[in-house]
Amino acid sequence: MASEETAKALANFVPPTVTVTLPAGTAVTVAGEAHQVLPDVLLALSARCHVLLVGPAGTGKSMMAKQIADTLGIPFQALSLGPTTPMSKVFGYFDAHGNYHDTPFRRAFEHGGVMLLDELDNGHPGLLAELNQALALGTCAFADRMVTAHEDFRLIATANTYGTGGDRQYVGRQALDAATLDRFLVIDVPIDERLELRLAVLHAPDKEKQVRQLVKRVRELRALAADKQLPVAFSPRTCIDGAKLLAAGATMQQVLAWRVTRGLSAAHRTALGLES
Numbered sequence: 001m002a003s004e005e006t007a008k009a010l011a012n013f014v015p016p017t018v019t020v021t022l023p024a025g026t027a028v029t030v031a032g033e034a035h036q037v038l039p040d041v042l043l044a045l046s047a048r049c050h051v052l053l054v055g056p057a058g059t060g061k062s063m064m065a066k067q068i069a070d071t072l073g074i075p076f077q078a079l080s081l082g083p084t085t086p087m088s089k090v091f092g093y094f095d096a097h098g099n100y101h102d103t104p105f106r107r108a109f110e111h112g113g114v115m116l117l118d119e120l121d122n123g124h125p126g127l128l129a130e131l132n133q134a135l136a137l138g139t140c141a142f143a144d145r146m147v148t149a150h151e152d153f154r155l156i157a158t159a160n161t162y163g164t165g166g167d168r169q170y171v172g173r174q175a176l177d178a179a180t181l182d183r184f185l186v187i188d189v190p191i192d193e194r195l196e197l198r199l200a201v202l203h204a205p206d207k208e209k210q211v212r213q214l215v216k217r218v219r220e221l222r223a224l225a226a227d228k229q230l231p232v233a234f235s236p237r238t239c240i241d242g243a244k245l246l247a248a249g250a251t252m253q254q255v256l257a258w259r260v261t262r263g264l265s266a267a268h269r270t271a272l273g274l275e276s
Helices: 004-011 038-046 061-072 104-111 125-137 193-203 205-227 236-248 252-260 266-271
Strands: 018-021 027-030 050-054 076-080 113-118 139-141 146-148 153-159 184-188
Touching: 027 061, 038 050, 038 061, 038 153, 038 184, 050 061, 061 076, 061 113, 061 153, 076 104, 104 113, 104 146, 104 153, 125 139, 193 205, 193 236, 205 236, 205 252, 236 252
Parallel strands: 050 153, 050 184, 076 113, 113 153
Antiparallel strands: 018 027, 139 146
16 A cells, blocks of 8 residues: 555646647547647647657657557557668568568558657668658558558657767667658657656655655756767656666665666766766
């Protein structure tokens, strides 16, 4: 049974009700915690635009796609892209017995639903070019036949960059072809600090004071790293994982060592004012 302190902390973090009125006049209510840009994404999808969510790691881009599918009451499919993702994982394939095997993309495209293409800027350029026809014309050549997109098909892609290639923080990212980028409406997904704190506290409501101290420290390091242009990430996921550790009984020192400062080079630790 939750303690009185825990119940009080949870009462202070009841998620606000977010209701979005779509262009058709339909009002939808988002369940649970919502990122500040979620209403914008819903609006773009209701206009049948393909959406590219761009932001740092850990800002909730992928989670938002699932939340939107739940809000709209349609199926959710997902695929994470990488440099070696084969065409067959998107367009399907025939096995040695002549049986066609479909894919998450095929199911969403043909039968409707939100399709998440995670880490678009990590995908192979050739694979992305093959998607251009499907996104532009609403028809796609799968391994077995041509398919017309379902009226409830919605595509959300995520990326850490704007398709300009790797940088010091996201080294392996691919440059995206202008024709591919032109298929998307781009929405920035910055760190939502309100959501960051709320989610962290919800994972350790009886350790609210410690969680707030952790979040404050992570934000200090984040600001310092940004100011010094260091290729290190202190994302909301850092705070959430840290809160989980605190709830499990870890000390603040352990959380900082295991989840916040782990893996930092001596030079980065010095630049951030951390002890070697």
